[in-house]
Amino acid sequence: MKVLVSYLSQTGNTKKIAEAIFEEIKTEKELKPLKEVNSLEGYDFAFIGFPVHGFGPTKNAADFIKKHATDKKIALFITHAMPPDNEMLLGLLNKCKKPANKADLVGFYNCQGELAEKVAQMLMKSGNPQMEEFGKMRDMTAGHPNAEEIEKARVFAKETIEKL
Template structure:
C-alpha cells in the first residue's frame, strides 16, 4: 500500500504538519512520500492520498484544490492550517467544504485534521492598512488571536496530527 502526503504551503505551516504525518506513516513501514504540490507527478500510482491545505477565504487554497479535483475514487485524508481556532465554526465549515469537494469525485475521506497556523504577515499588514471590517478588522481581540496563531503549528499540533493519521 503506497501513500502520498501532498501539501500546499504559504508560510510553512502546512509543510510542518505534512512532515509530522509523513513521519508517523513512514514509521509504520508503509511506502510513503511527502511532496509539496510543486513537486507532484503521477498521482495514480498511490493507493491513498493525504491532502494538506492552508485556509483561504473559508476553503482550501486554490493550488491544492486543482490537484484534489484530479483525484477520483480513492481513500483520502485531508488536513489544514488556519489563523482561527480549530474548534471554531469557521474551521468546521472549512473542513466540511473540503470533505464535500473530495467526495464529489467518489473519494472516501477517511481522516481529517485542522489546526492553527501563523497568518501570512503580508496579509496581516493588508488587514491593518486598509482598515478591514468584521472578522478581519485590526481590533485588540483580533490582534490577540493573530499573535496566538503565530505560535502554531506547535509540537502539540504535530502530535495531534500524528494521532489522527496513525494507521491510515
C-alpha cells in the same frame, strides 16, 4: 503499499504537519509539494494538505483534488488561523472537505496555523473589513501548530493508516 504525503504551504505551517504525518508512515512513501505532483496514479493512498485562504480551501489544492482524487482513497489535513472554538470553523472545514466529495475520504485533520506577520499586515491593508478582522487575529495564532497539534497529527497519521 505506497503512500504520498503532499502539501501546499505558503508560510510553512501545513508543511510542518505534512512532515509529522510523513514520519509516522512505515511503508513505501513520498513527501512532495502539491505543485510537483502530476496525479495520484501509482499511489495506494494520499494525505493531501493545504491552508485555508479567503474563507475556503486554497484554490490550487481544491482544483487538484477535484481533478485527481475521484474514487481515490485520501485523507486531508488543513491549517487555518481560526481557533478551535470559533463558531465559523465547522462551516469552513466542511467547505474544505467539499472538493473531496467524489473521493473516498478516509481521514481529516485540522489545526490552527500562525498567521505570518507579513500576511497579517497585508490583510490589515486589504480594505476588506472581514480580511482586516483576520489580520487582527495574528496574536491568537502565534506558535501554532504547537507541539500538541503536531503530536495529534502524528496520531491522526497512525490511525488513518491503520484504517486502510
